[in-house]
Amino acid sequence: xxxxxxxxxxxxxxxxxxxxxxxxxxxxxxxxxxxxxxxxxxxxxxxxxxxxxxxxxxxxxxxxxxxxxxxxxxxxxxxxxxxxxxxxxxxxxxxxxxxxxxxxxxxxxxxxxxxxxxxxxxxxxxxxxxxxxxxxxxxxxxxxxxxxxxxxxxxxxxxxxxxxxxxxxxxxxxxxxxxxxxxxxxxxxxxxxxxxxxxxxxxxxxxxxxxxxxxxxxxxxxxxxxxxxxxxxxxxxxxxxxxxxxxxxxxxxxxxxxxxxxxxxxxxxxxxxxxxxxxxxxxxxxxxxxxxxxxxxxxxxxxxxxxxxxxxxxxxxxxxxxxxxxxxxxxxxxxxxxxxxxxxxxxxxxxxxxxxxxxxxxxxxxxxxxxxxxxxxxxxxxxxxxxxxxxxxxxxxxxxxxxxxx
Amino acid sequence: xxxxxxxxxxxxxxxxxxxxxxxxxxxxxxxxxxxxxxxxxxxxxxxxxxxxxxxxxxxxxxxxxxxxxxxxxxxxxxx
Numbered sequence: 001x002x003x004x005x006x007x008x009x010x011x012x013x014x015x016x017x018x019x020x021x022x023x024x025x026x027x028x029x030x031x032x033x034x035x036x037x038x039x040x041x042x043x044x045x046x047x048x049x050x051x052x053x054x055x056x057x058x059x060x061x062x063x064x065x066x067x068x069x070x071x072x073x074x075x076x077x078x079x080x081x082x083x084x085x086x087x088x089x090x091x092x093x094x095x096x097x098x099x100x101x102x103x104x105x106x107x108x109x110x111x112x113x114x115x116x117x118x119x120x121x122x123x124x125x126x127x128x129x130x131x132x133x134x135x136x137x138x139x140x141x142x143x144x145x146x147x148x149x150x151x152x153x154x155x156x157x158x159x160x161x162x163x164x165x166x167x168x169x170x171x172x173x174x175x176x177x178x179x180x181x182x183x184x185x186x187x188x189x190x191x192x193x194x195x196x197x198x199x200x201x202x203x204x205x206x207x208x209x210x211x212x213x214x215x216x217x218x219x220x221x222x223x224x225x226x227x228x229x230x231x232x233x234x235x236x237x238x239x240x241x242x243x244x245x246x247x248x249x250x251x252x253x254x255x256x257x258x259x260x261x262x263x264x265x266x267x268x269x270x271x272x273x274x275x276x277x278x279x280x281x282x283x284x285x286x287x288x289x290x291x292x293x294x295x296x297x298x299x300x301x302x303x304x305x306x307x308x309x310x311x312x313x314x315x316x317x318x319x320x321x322x323x324x325x326x327x328x329x330x331x332x333x334x335x336x337x338x339x340x341x342x343x344x345x346x347x348x349x350x351x352x353x354x355x356x357x358x359x360x361x362x363x364x365x366x367x368x369x370x371x372x373x374x375x376x377x378x379x380x381x382x383x384x385x386x387x388x389x390x391x392x393x394x395x396x397x398x399x400x401x402x403x404x405x406x
Numbered sequence: 407x408x409x410x411x412x413x414x415x416x417x418x419x420x421x422x423x424x425x426x427x428x429x430x431x432x433x434x435x436x437x438x439x440x441x442x443x444x445x446x447x448x449x450x451x452x453x454x455x456x457x458x459x460x461x462x463x464x465x466x467x468x469x470x471x472x473x474x475x476x477x478x479x480x481x482x483x484x485x
Contacts, residue, residue, distance in 0.1 A: 063423040064439070127454070130446035
């Protein structure tokens, strides 16, 4: 059964570019990365991160509510609130039983775990907070969103590492196709910039070590790229069946027309060198959309700025897509938002078509000579009706979303 | 010297982020949204900050802030 066209009627973003869709979009179009040396990572081998600026949960959510939520849930609630308002929906009057929530994250709340582990080691088990588990469990992302907005329909959190946000959108589309609900709050959220997690990434050799100039550290597809920069944040999209959206007079900002998913079955962290899994996901997404390999005008690539990912992904794009689409990776500005990346980049894909503007791949000086793709090195005016948003996760999970203009 | 009510209020406001105006002697758990998790948290903080041992079960059985203050008075007299 092919999926139906699903409308994107609301967008909400919390990114290192800023809080809200406006500041986030302006930041990626501006092409300057806010990455910086992070005081919280003082003792880490790599100290660069890309934080959400001036995030004040007490002011945004109320001190009482914020106190009981890990940062990854706080991000999601702020993004979801913006998306719901953007869609012109009112949680006070909607039929909550027909509103689903599907969100993705890679890790849950490691910040809370690390804090309470410190308490355990220094003060003993009887001092550990009773909020440890309800704050850090990954599924709280969807559970708390349901509580905040009275969304009592299907409710789940998906985990495909750095593809989680995209998996959530694809899964949400399936729920709408199957008529399990009428509205889905879909997206991803992540707050993994903690000393332990970042030590793990550093030990894997995955992070850029460009500490002398952190703003230049995330440089997807560049010949001198040396790893990713960890970001944080959330992206939430309001999805509805196109017919329902039009019937209620909602503004359709874009459409999710295809979803492809696959596994490399190759290695726990390295992508398949030929990108066969990505290719499978890409072809599935196009088939699902009823589109051909020559129909794609723009690709928001996974483009993490790691040597292996970018090369494998570029090879797939060159091999499969005959239209020579304009490729960008917004991670040059935002860093890698991990489980939130797929959702945030789906939102950027919608905005790119809405505004006929492809944001630049920040810090692209010299394109890696092995890559035969067209990468946007400046904001570029482009009208297109079909964009692909790629996401890949450790573990070899690949997701491609085909997103059409409204 | 601050009263026991003041001390409880200070803890509820600074640690559990309860709104200060809500913390009055007749306020109930429900009115302050002190669920079972918050009561465990309160029990830990009372011991840590004031050295007063009151279990979460005992706190749950104290219907109002005033009753909690009475329990605190009673326990601190024995410290």
